[in-house]
Amino acid sequence: MRIALLQMNSGIDPVQNGQAIVEGMREAKAGGAEMLFTPEMSGLLDSNRKRAAAQLLPENEDAVLASVCRAAAELGLWVHIGSLALRSDVDPDSGRLVNRGFVIDGSGTIRARYDKIHLFDVDLDTGESWRESSIYDAGDAAVIAETPLGKLGLSVCYDLRFADLYRSLSDTGAKVMAIPAAFTVPTGKAHWHVLMRARAIESAAFVVAAAQVGRHEDGRETYGHSLVVDPWGEILLDMEDEAGLGFAEIDMARVDEVRRRIPVIAHRRIFIPTEPSA
Numbered sequence: 001m002r003i004a005l006l007q008m009n010s011g012i013d014p015v016q017n018g019q020a021i022v023e024g025m026r027e028a029k030a031g032g033a034e035m036l037f038t039p040e041m042s043g044l045l046d047s048n049r050k051r052a053a054a055q056l057l058p059e060n061e062d063a064v065l066a067s068v069c070r071a072a073a074e075l076g077l078w079v080h081i082g083s084l085a086l087r088s089d090v091d092p093d094s095g096r097l098v099n100r101g102f103v104i105d106g107s108g109t110i111r112a113r114y115d116k117i118h119l120f121d122v123d124l125d126t127g128e129s130w131r132e133s134s135i136y137d138a139g140d141a142a143v144i145a146e147t148p149l150g151k152l153g154l155s156v157c158y159d160l161r162f163a164d165l166y167r168s169l170s171d172t173g174a175k176v177m178a179i180p181a182a183f184t185v186p187t188g189k190a191h192w193h194v195l196m197r198a199r200a201i202e203s204a205a206f207v208v209a210a211a212q213v214g215r216h217e218d219g220r221e222t223y224g225h226s227l228v229v230d231p232w233g234e235i236l237l238d239m240e241d242e243a244g245l246g247f248a249e250i251d252m253a254r255v256d257e258v259r260r261r262i263p264v265i266a267h268r269r270i271f272i273p274t275e276p277s278a
Helices: 014-032 049-053 063-075 159-160 163-171 185-203 253-261
Strands: 002-006 034-038 080-089 097-104 110-115 121-123 128-130 144-146 150-154 177-180 207-209 213-215 221-223 227-229 235-238 246-249
Touching: 002 014, 002 177, 014 034, 014 063, 063 080, 063 097, 097 150, 097 163, 110 144, 121 159, 150 163, 163 177, 163 185, 177 185, 185 207, 185 221, 185 227, 235 246
Parallel strands: 002 034, 034 080, 150 177, 177 207
Antiparallel strands: 002 246, 080 097, 097 110, 121 128, 144 150, 207 227, 213 221, 227 235
Protein backbone atom coordinates (compact mmCIF):
# COMPACT_ATOMS: atom_id res chain seq x y z
CA MET A 1 0.00 0.00 0.00
CA ARG A 2 1.23 3.47 -0.88
CA ILE A 3 1.01 6.19 1.77
CA ALA A 4 1.98 9.86 1.77
CA LEU A 5 3.38 12.10 4.51
CA LEU A 6 2.92 15.87 4.50
CA GLN A 7 5.85 17.61 6.17
CA MET A 8 4.53 21.05 7.11
CA ASN A 9 5.71 24.46 8.21
CA SER A 10 2.41 25.42 9.81
CA GLY A 11 1.88 29.05 10.68
CA ILE A 12 -0.52 31.28 12.61
CA ASP A 13 -3.34 31.30 10.01
CA PRO A 14 -5.59 28.20 10.10
CA VAL A 15 -7.05 29.04 6.69
CA GLN A 16 -3.64 28.87 5.04
CA ASN A 17 -2.71 25.73 6.97
CA GLY A 18 -5.98 24.06 5.98
CA GLN A 19 -5.41 24.95 2.34
CA ALA A 20 -1.92 23.43 2.53
CA ILE A 21 -3.37 20.17 3.87
CA VAL A 22 -6.06 19.97 1.18
CA GLU A 23 -3.47 20.73 -1.49
CA GLY A 24 -1.30 17.96 -0.03
CA MET A 25 -4.28 15.61 -0.14
CA ARG A 26 -4.79 16.28 -3.84
CA GLU A 27 -1.09 15.66 -4.54
CA ALA A 28 -1.15 12.50 -2.46
CA LYS A 29 -4.15 11.14 -4.35
CA ALA A 30 -2.57 12.04 -7.70
CA GLY A 31 0.59 10.22 -6.59
CA GLY A 32 -1.31 7.02 -5.89
CA ALA A 33 -1.49 7.20 -2.08
CA GLU A 34 -4.41 5.59 -0.27
CA MET A 35 -3.77 7.44 2.99
CA LEU A 36 -2.12 10.74 3.96
CA PHE A 37 -0.49 11.54 7.31
CA THR A 38 -0.02 15.10 8.62
CA PRO A 39 1.99 16.42 11.63
CA GLU A 40 1.09 17.50 15.11
CA MET A 41 -0.54 20.96 15.23
CA SER A 42 -1.40 20.84 11.53
CA GLY A 43 -4.04 23.55 11.77
CA LEU A 44 -2.27 26.16 13.87
CA LEU A 45 1.21 26.57 15.32
CA ASP A 46 1.34 29.71 17.42
CA SER A 47 3.06 30.16 20.78
CA ASN A 48 1.36 33.55 21.29
CA ARG A 49 -1.61 32.47 23.37
CA LYS A 50 -3.50 35.74 23.15
CA ARG A 51 -3.26 35.83 19.36
CA ALA A 52 -4.02 32.12 19.01
CA ALA A 53 -7.07 32.24 21.30
CA ALA A 54 -9.27 33.83 18.65
CA GLN A 55 -8.47 30.98 16.24
CA LEU A 56 -9.08 28.09 18.63
CA LEU A 57 -12.53 26.53 18.40
CA PRO A 58 -14.35 23.39 19.54
CA GLU A 59 -14.11 20.35 17.26
CA ASN A 60 -17.55 20.89 15.69
CA GLU A 61 -16.63 24.43 14.65
CA ASP A 62 -13.05 23.86 13.45
CA ALA A 63 -12.71 24.91 9.81
CA VAL A 64 -9.53 22.91 9.15
CA LEU A 65 -11.16 19.67 10.27
CA ALA A 66 -14.27 20.42 8.21
CA SER A 67 -12.26 21.18 5.06
CA VAL A 68 -10.20 17.99 5.41
CA CYS A 69 -13.35 15.90 5.85
CA ARG A 70 -14.89 17.44 2.72
CA ALA A 71 -11.73 16.88 0.68
CA ALA A 72 -11.41 13.29 1.93
CA ALA A 73 -14.94 12.56 0.69
CA GLU A 74 -14.27 14.26 -2.65
CA LEU A 75 -11.01 12.39 -3.22
CA GLY A 76 -11.85 9.07 -1.58
CA LEU A 77 -8.67 9.43 0.48
CA TRP A 78 -8.06 8.35 4.08
CA VAL A 79 -6.31 10.97 6.22
CA HIS A 80 -4.65 10.94 9.60
CA ILE A 81 -4.58 14.52 10.89
CA GLY A 82 -1.67 14.29 13.31
CA SER A 83 -3.33 16.76 15.66
CA LEU A 84 -5.27 19.99 15.95
CA ALA A 85 -5.40 22.36 18.92
CA LEU A 86 -9.06 22.56 19.93
CA ARG A 87 -11.11 23.99 22.77
CA SER A 88 -12.07 21.50 25.44
CA ASP A 89 -15.32 19.61 24.80
CA VAL A 90 -16.09 19.61 28.52
CA ASP A 91 -16.07 23.40 28.91
CA PRO A 92 -15.32 25.33 25.70
CA ASP A 93 -15.31 28.65 27.59
CA SER A 94 -12.74 27.55 30.18
CA GLY A 95 -9.73 28.37 28.03
CA ARG A 96 -8.55 24.76 28.31
CA LEU A 97 -7.51 22.97 25.13
CA VAL A 98 -6.96 19.45 23.81
CA ASN A 99 -4.27 18.31 21.37
CA ARG A 100 -6.36 15.90 19.27
CA GLY A 101 -5.57 13.64 16.33
CA PHE A 102 -8.15 12.32 13.87
CA VAL A 103 -8.47 9.38 11.49
CA ILE A 104 -10.82 10.26 8.62
CA ASP A 105 -11.98 7.73 6.04
CA GLY A 106 -12.52 8.09 2.31
CA SER A 107 -16.13 9.16 2.81
CA GLY A 108 -15.08 12.05 5.06
CA THR A 109 -16.26 10.31 8.25
CA ILE A 110 -14.20 10.61 11.44
CA ARG A 111 -13.29 7.03 12.42
CA ALA A 112 -11.16 7.75 15.49
CA ARG A 113 -10.03 10.53 17.82
CA TYR A 114 -7.01 10.56 20.10
CA ASP A 115 -6.11 13.19 22.72
CA LYS A 116 -2.38 13.42 23.45
CA ILE A 117 -1.69 11.67 26.76
CA HIS A 118 1.82 12.83 27.68
CA LEU A 119 2.21 16.61 27.87
CA PHE A 120 5.56 18.30 27.22
CA ASP A 121 6.60 20.22 30.36
CA VAL A 122 10.34 20.83 30.17
CA ASP A 123 13.11 23.43 30.42
CA LEU A 124 15.77 23.00 27.75
CA ASP A 125 19.43 24.05 27.92
CA THR A 126 18.73 26.41 24.99
CA GLY A 127 16.52 28.51 27.29
CA GLU A 128 13.31 27.21 25.75
CA SER A 129 10.59 26.43 28.30
CA TRP A 130 7.52 24.37 27.43
CA ARG A 131 4.48 23.95 29.70
CA GLU A 132 1.78 22.20 27.70
CA SER A 133 -0.10 21.23 30.87
CA SER A 134 -0.70 24.91 31.67
CA ILE A 135 -3.28 25.08 28.89
CA TYR A 136 -3.86 21.54 27.53
CA ASP A 137 -5.84 18.72 29.14
CA ALA A 138 -4.18 15.32 28.75
CA GLY A 139 -5.98 12.39 27.20
CA ASP A 140 -6.45 9.23 29.23
CA ALA A 141 -7.04 6.49 26.65
CA ALA A 142 -4.91 4.60 24.13
CA VAL A 143 -6.64 4.40 20.75
CA ILE A 144 -6.42 2.02 17.78
CA ALA A 145 -8.16 2.77 14.47
CA GLU A 146 -9.09 0.32 11.72
CA THR A 147 -7.67 1.67 8.44
CA PRO A 148 -6.71 0.37 4.99
CA LEU A 149 -3.28 -0.32 6.56
CA GLY A 150 -4.91 -2.46 9.24
CA LYS A 151 -4.88 -1.51 12.92
CA LEU A 152 -3.24 1.89 13.40
CA GLY A 153 -2.04 2.89 16.88
CA LEU A 154 -2.40 6.60 17.58
CA SER A 155 -0.03 8.85 19.51
CA VAL A 156 1.38 12.39 19.36
CA CYS A 157 4.96 13.68 19.64
CA TYR A 158 6.09 13.51 23.31
CA ASP A 159 4.23 10.19 23.64
CA LEU A 160 7.18 8.80 21.68
CA ARG A 161 9.27 8.67 24.86
CA PHE A 162 6.87 6.37 26.72
CA ALA A 163 7.37 2.82 25.51
CA ASP A 164 4.50 1.43 27.60
CA LEU A 165 2.00 3.19 25.34
CA TYR A 166 3.33 1.40 22.26
CA ARG A 167 3.47 -1.90 24.13
CA SER A 168 -0.23 -1.46 24.93
CA LEU A 169 -1.03 -0.62 21.31
CA SER A 170 0.92 -3.55 19.84
CA ASP A 171 -0.47 -5.94 22.47
CA THR A 172 -3.93 -4.91 21.27
CA GLY A 173 -3.13 -5.62 17.63
CA ALA A 174 -1.64 -2.43 16.18
CA LYS A 175 0.75 -3.12 13.32
CA VAL A 176 1.40 0.54 12.40
CA MET A 177 2.16 3.36 14.85
CA ALA A 178 1.36 6.97 13.91
CA ILE A 179 3.65 9.40 15.73
CA PRO A 180 2.99 12.91 14.34
CA ALA A 181 5.23 15.56 15.84
CA ALA A 182 6.44 19.13 16.16
CA PHE A 183 9.82 18.17 17.66
CA THR A 184 12.26 20.82 18.83
CA VAL A 185 15.59 20.95 17.01
CA PRO A 186 17.86 20.12 20.01
CA THR A 187 15.80 17.11 21.09
CA GLY A 188 15.30 16.07 17.48
CA LYS A 189 19.02 15.97 16.77
CA ALA A 190 19.64 13.95 19.92
CA HIS A 191 16.75 11.50 20.01
CA TRP A 192 14.36 11.56 17.02
CA HIS A 193 15.79 8.81 14.83
CA VAL A 194 16.89 6.47 17.60
CA LEU A 195 13.54 6.61 19.41
CA MET A 196 11.52 6.13 16.23
CA ARG A 197 13.59 3.10 15.29
CA ALA A 198 13.33 1.75 18.83
CA ARG A 199 9.53 2.03 18.83
CA ALA A 200 9.38 0.19 15.49
CA ILE A 201 11.77 -2.56 16.58
CA GLU A 202 10.29 -3.25 20.01
CA SER A 203 6.74 -3.30 18.59
CA ALA A 204 7.73 -5.14 15.39
CA ALA A 205 5.50 -2.59 13.66
CA PHE A 206 5.74 0.17 11.09
CA VAL A 207 6.19 3.71 12.41
CA VAL A 208 4.78 6.62 10.39
CA ALA A 209 5.91 9.99 11.75
CA ALA A 210 4.81 13.13 9.89
CA ALA A 211 6.55 16.19 11.30
CA GLN A 212 6.65 19.97 11.36
CA VAL A 213 9.81 21.54 9.93
CA GLY A 214 11.76 24.78 9.81
CA ARG A 215 11.39 28.28 11.23
CA HIS A 216 7.72 29.08 11.90
CA GLU A 217 5.84 32.37 11.90
CA ASP A 218 5.74 32.42 15.69
CA GLY A 219 9.55 32.18 15.85
CA ARG A 220 9.95 28.58 16.96
CA GLU A 221 11.94 26.06 14.95
CA THR A 222 11.07 22.39 14.42
CA TYR A 223 13.24 19.47 13.42
CA GLY A 224 11.47 17.91 10.43
CA HIS A 225 12.78 14.52 9.26
CA SER A 226 9.36 12.95 8.76
CA LEU A 227 10.00 9.21 8.85
CA VAL A 228 8.63 5.86 7.83
CA VAL A 229 10.39 3.01 9.65
CA ASP A 230 9.74 -0.66 8.99
CA PRO A 231 9.34 -3.33 11.71
CA TRP A 232 13.02 -4.31 11.43
CA GLY A 233 14.06 -0.71 12.16
CA GLU A 234 14.99 0.15 8.57
CA ILE A 235 14.22 3.73 7.51
CA LEU A 236 12.10 3.67 4.35
CA LEU A 237 11.62 7.44 4.14
CA ASP A 238 13.40 10.43 5.71
CA MET A 239 12.13 13.80 4.47
CA GLU A 240 15.00 15.71 6.09
CA ASP A 241 14.51 19.49 6.44
CA GLU A 242 12.22 20.64 3.62
CA ALA A 243 8.44 21.03 3.72
CA GLY A 244 6.52 19.00 1.16
CA LEU A 245 5.08 15.61 0.35
CA GLY A 246 6.81 12.24 0.60
CA PHE A 247 5.67 8.74 -0.37
CA ALA A 248 6.40 5.28 0.97
CA GLU A 249 5.31 1.75 0.10
CA ILE A 250 4.02 -0.25 3.07
CA ASP A 251 3.97 -4.05 2.79
CA MET A 252 2.00 -5.28 5.78
CA ALA A 253 3.32 -8.81 5.26
CA ARG A 254 6.60 -7.42 6.58
CA VAL A 255 5.08 -7.17 10.07
CA ASP A 256 4.19 -10.86 10.16
CA GLU A 257 7.60 -11.79 8.75
CA VAL A 258 9.48 -9.83 11.43
CA ARG A 259 7.23 -11.12 14.22
CA ARG A 260 7.94 -14.68 13.10
CA ARG A 261 11.69 -14.07 13.06
CA ILE A 262 11.73 -12.47 16.50
CA PRO A 263 8.39 -13.01 18.31
CA VAL A 264 8.84 -10.19 20.80
CA ILE A 265 5.12 -9.69 21.39
CA ALA A 266 4.48 -13.35 22.15
CA HIS A 267 7.47 -13.41 24.52
CA ARG A 268 6.49 -10.36 26.58
CA ARG A 269 6.03 -10.78 30.31
CA ILE A 270 4.75 -8.55 33.10
CA PHE A 271 7.05 -8.17 36.11
CA ILE A 272 6.37 -6.76 39.55
CA PRO A 273 9.61 -5.87 41.35
CA THR A 274 10.02 -7.31 44.83
CA GLU A 275 12.27 -6.35 47.71
CA PRO A 276 15.03 -8.89 48.39
CA SER A 277 14.42 -10.93 51.51
CA ALA A 278 16.75 -10.35 54.44
